[in-house]
Amino acid sequence: MTFEAQSQDGIASFHATGTEAARAARPPARTHDVVIVGGGSAGIATASSLLKRKPGLSIAVIDPAQDHFYQPGWTLVGAGVFRPEVTRRPMAAVMPKEVAWIQKPASGFSPETNEVVLEDGSAVGYRALVVAPGIKLDWDAIPGLSETLGRNNVTSNYRFDLAPYTNHVVRALAGGRALFTQPPMPIKCAGAPQKALYLSCDQWSRAGTLGKTQVEFHNAGAVLFGVAAYVPALMDYVRRYGVDLRFESKLVAVDGPAKVATFECKGADGTVERVQHPFDMLHAVPPQCAPDFVRSGPLAGAGGWVDVDPATMRHVRYPDIFALGDACSTSNAKTAAAARKQAPVVALNVLAALAGKPPVAEYDGYGSCPLTVERGRIVLAEFGYGGTLQPTFPKFIIDGQKPSRAAWFLKDRMLPWIYWQGMLKGREWLAAPCMIAAAPRG
Known part of the structure; x- marks a missing residue:
């Protein structure tokens, strides 16, 4: 089964681990069997999967956010298909009742x-740790972007409050130049910038204004x-x-009032030049990176991400730490x-670690991106490590x-229900983990 990216931006403000002196001054930490950092889709699904397999397990979820978002729906909010309210629920409504919900920001790790x-x-102690804080959307990395978001026809489906503005801008635009951008990889839901492009073009086609609109996709x-x-x-x-x-062609600056976007463009000879493009609409996607606490902390590997097998x-x-x-x-x-x-996979391997055993399950790299090419039709991309195709359904x-x-x-109809009623509740429909084969006996 498939889902787009959903991991809540800005779960908390994370920083590097404190000094040894500060650590010594802290009161004794309350310890849980499992501590999960992050209450987005990954964190909640893991907590539910653990409890499904071992009821009564002591689990704490660290996340101060009061709302939980179904972010795959924001593309359809931007197209006027979904109402924004259907993509948001109180965190208390999705947090498993059996866990201890710690409503404070985390600031670092002491493995x-x-x-x-x-x-x-x-501090909160653990026997096993699961790190799932999502990704950082670095809006401020593009000068001028943050100041003009939500006005001057500058929008983005990557924010709950801006997706309705996308729909407003697209429906009001009667022609001109519309720019859509995609930053360097990695980003969450790599197809989302294109989805905004296709659904906007489909709307203009239906309204009879596509021929009056110059559409550019800067990737x-x-x-x-x-x-x-x-x-x-x-x-x-x-x-x-x-x-x-x-x-x-990378977006590097925005002048909202003047409606001018600046791009760094690489030529055929490898040279890079800055080019300004006036616009009547700009759908911008910010650069993305690991949260600050990951990049600057002891768990980071190459690129600043949590370094996992x-x-x-x-x-x-650290064999008692997992991430997803x-x-x-x-x-x-x-x-x-x-x-x-x-x-x-993480749930099974955490339980194995708690029992002093090696990992028992493995992940094959599966991901999916339902590419909404027009209202009513989708190219359903499903693939794993190395780009291997992994379709859920037969071709017929x-x-x-x-x-x-x-x-x-x-x-449109099935995935939201499966998300809220399946994934977040530990119901692993069509998501059975692959077990690691036992070593051959000599």
Whole structure:
């Protein structure tokens, strides 16, 4: 089963681990069997999977947020298909009742003492730790962007409060230049920038204004989509909508009042120049990175992500620490589909660690991106490590390499219900973990 990326931005303010003196001054930490940092889809799904397998396990979830978001729905909010309210629920409504919910920001890790340090200076001890804080959307990395979001026809479906503004801007635009951007990888839901593009073009086509609109897609990467098998179907829509594709073109500044966007563009000879583009609409996607506490903390590996084994999701240096979702170092697409497959693997391996045993389950890199190419049709991309195709359904039901109404029905009607009632409650429909084969006996 498939999901787009969902990991709540800005779960908490994280910083490096405190000094030894500060650690010594802290009161004794309350210890749980498992501590989970992050109450997004990955964290809640893992907590539920653990409790499903071992009721009564002492689990704490650290997350101060009061709301939980179904972020895959924001693309459809931006297209006027979903109301924004259906993508938000109180955190208390999705937090498993059996866990201790610690409503404070975390500020760092002390793996040597098996503690998570909180912003107020207190600490929470663990026997096993699960790190799932999501990804940082770095809006301020593009000068001028934060100041103009939600006004001057500058918007983004990557924020709950801005997705309705996307719908407003698209419906009000009667022509002109519309710019859509995609930052360098990795980002959560790599197809989301394109989805905003296609659904906007479909709206203008239905309104009869597409011919009056110059549409540009500025992609900081060199390809339209990372898995080549899905590119032909997407290119059909690029041509159909008359989209001007600009590869290796990165948004670096925005002047909202003047309605000018500045890009760094790489030429055929490798030289980079700054080019300004006036716009009548700008859908911007910010650069993304691991949260500050991961990048500056003791769990980070290359690139600043939580350094885990890509199969077992266990930290490469600390055997009692696991990570999943957008903040870990695995090379899969950063989607909630990935988190859904990772959660039962992490749950099983955490329980094995608590019992003093090696990991028993492995993750194959599955991720999914339902690419909404028009209202009513979706190209359902499903793939694993190395870009291997991993379709959930046989082709006679959904051929993922072709736009289909069945895939739209899945996303529009089925996936929200499966998310709220299945994934977050530990019901692992079509997500059974792959068990590690026992070593052959000599």
